[in-house]
Amino acid sequence: MYPPKIGYVIPDSIEEAIEFLEQHEDARPLAGGHSLIPALKLRIIRPSYIVEIRRFQQLNYVKREGNIYKIGALTTHYDMIKSNVPLLSDAAKTIGDPQVRNMGTIGGVVSHLDPAADYPASLIAMDAKVLIRSKKGQRLVDFKDFAKDMFTPDLNPGELVTEIQVPAFDGYKFSYQKLERRAGDYAIVGVAVLLKVNGSRVEDARIGLTAVNNVAVRAKGAEEELIGRELTEEVVEKASTRAMESANPTSDIRGSAEYKKKMVKVLVKRGINQALGGVRK
Amino acid sequence: MKIIDKDQKAKITLKVNGEVHEVEVEPRRLLVHVLRDLGYTSVHVGCDTSNCGACTVIMNGRSVKSCTVLAVEAEGADILTVEGLSKDGKLHPIQEAFWDNHGLQCGYCTPGMIMEAYWLLKENPNPSEEDIREGISGNLCRCTGYQNIVKAIKDASLRLNQKEYPRQ
Numbered sequence: 152m153y154p155p156k157i158g159y160v161i162p163d164s165i166e167e168a169i170e171f172l173e174q175h176e177d178a179r180p181l182a183g184g185h186s187l188i189p190a191l192k193l194r195i196i197r198p199s200y201i202v203e204i205r206r207f208q209q210l211n212y213v214k215r216e217g218n219i220y221k222i223g224a225l226t227t228h229y230d231m232i233k234s235n236v237p238l239l240s241d242a243a244k245t246i247g248d249p250q251v252r253n254m255g256t257i258g259g260v261v262s263h264l265d266p267a268a269d270y271p272a273s274l275i276a277m278d279a280k281v282l283i284r285s286k287k288g289q290r291l292v293d294f295k296d297f298a299k300d301m302f303t304p305d306l307n308p309g310e311l312v313t314e315i316q317v318p319a320f321d322g323y324k325f326s327y328q329k330l331e332r333r334a335g336d337y338a339i340v341g342v343a344v345l346l347k348v349n350g351s352r353v354e355d356a357r358i359g360l361t362a363v364n365n366v367a368v369r370a371k372g373a374e375e376e377l378i379g380r381e382l383t384e385e386v387v388e389k390a391s392t393r394a395m396e397s398a399n400p401t402s403d404i405r406g407s408a409e410y411k412k413k414m415v416k417v418l419v420k421r422g423i424n425q426a427l428g429g430v431r432k
Numbered sequence: 433m434k435i436i437d438k439d440q441k442a443k444i445t446l447k448v449n450g451e452v453h454e455v456e457v458e459p460r461r462l463l464v465h466v467l468r469d470l471g472y473t474s475v476h477v478g479c480d481t482s483n484c485g486a487c488t489v490i491m492n493g494r495s496v497k498s499c500t501v502l503a504v505e506a507e508g509a510d511i512l513t514v515e516g517l518s519k520d521g522k523l524h525p526i527q528e529a530f531w532d533n534h535g536l537q538c539g540y541c542t543p544g545m546i547m548e549a550y551w552l553l554k555e556n557p558n559p560s561e562e563d564i565r566e567g568i569s570g571n572l573c574r575c576t577g578y579q580n581i582v583k584a585i586k587d588a589s590l591r592l593n594q595k596e597y598p599r600q
Contacts, residue, residue, distance in 0.1 A: 152480045156438040159459035159504050167433045181505065188500045189482055191460075200435075201459065203505060229494070248570025249548065250485060253494040254501070334569040335483070 173309025224258025271367030276359030344422035449516025485571030535584030
């Protein structure tokens with residue numbers, strides 16, 4: 152299956168890439184290509200030009216500055232796994248398969264915004280920010296505002312995601328739980344849990360859900376049930392039940408809406424327990 | 433900046449198994465097809481949807497599915513296929529291990545399995561059975577002969593960890 156006829160642009164610098172993308176609204180940047188090339192083959196998109204940005208390896212980095220992790224847009228899932236960023240490194244392990252993780256990038260995931268992608272559960276739970284570059288300069292937006300709808304990022308022509316920023320959440324316990332039926336598939340339900348506990352009392356709770364709405368959401372009801380409470384079995388049960396309030400899944404080949412909603416409860420519970428157990432999976 | 437229009441061809445250089453090739457390709461041409469046309473027919477087109485892994489090759493040190501890489505994107509890349517594994521008529525230890533453990537049935541997935549095993553063992557020279565199964569999760573064997581493939585990769589890891597590679 153060939154992609155449709157496309158033009159190909161090899162820019163010498165990120166500035167040139169941005170300039171070309173601004174002048175050609177229907178051109179698309181190529182990072183890892185593991186969503187873009189399948190979409191080309193399926194004729195879901197027919198861009199005039201593909202603009203290669205993959206070679207700008209200066210955008211492949213993970214660094215910690217103060218309390219913030221800064222992640223270059225071209226950081227592959229493979230590199231994310233090695234970088235030990237809370238939640239995101241765990242989520243990276245569950246993406247696709249080894250070959251996909253060798254190519255796919257975090258910037259690609261964020262710009263593509265598949266509703267069932269893995270990172271968004273963590274990004275929303277962590278209050279991630281997205282750094283966007285254009286000819287006019289840079290702007291930093293909250294991921295929750297950036298993800299306007301499925302496959303609909305807040306990106307204008309000539310704008311390129313260059314960095315993702317997440318707070319370090321030192322002292323938090325965390326877990327990413329993914330339900331998948333086939334190895335390497337997208338999530339049926341994905342849950343990211345971040346907990347700050349003092350003894351058995353919960354000081355802060357952040358729970359992100361992916362694949363059960365058009366975009367990733369926080370399970371606010373569940374968080375409310377946890378914050379300020381002693382962690383008993385009853386509290387965990389109540390919180391995971393309330394997580395279902397935040398899920399509005401659709402029925403598809405991966406499962407019925409009803410099933411997915413119930414799985415949200417199961418995975419939130421699992422996530423909380425795993426986070427508390429401190430077992431890194 | 434280099435712009436290749438959709439009806440133009442780009443001249444690219446690929447180093448495959450140490451041999452340098454210059455080819456002209458349309459921007460939409462996939463790496464898997466270019467490799468096959470160059471004679472590296474171990475690289476199989478299976479599902480053509482980034483699922484099955486039959487097209488797996490090592491590109492610049494990492495395993496990739498060559499059906500999901502544009503040939504233009506691979507410009508200047510160093511590529512390794514199964515054809516490049518054996519040296520002086522002697523099979524690579526991974527190939528020998530697949531042979532000795534009957535790690536193949538119809539053989540269609542085998543080149544992809546071997547290249548993924550190559551990457552897996554480079555990353556993790558002493559994999560557990562679970563590591564191996566996770567490691568080849570991007571490669572499908574429709575004969576479902578996974579048991580012997582897993583055994584072969586484990587055996588290959590032992591052979592590679594020894595200085596010499598004795599046959600069983």
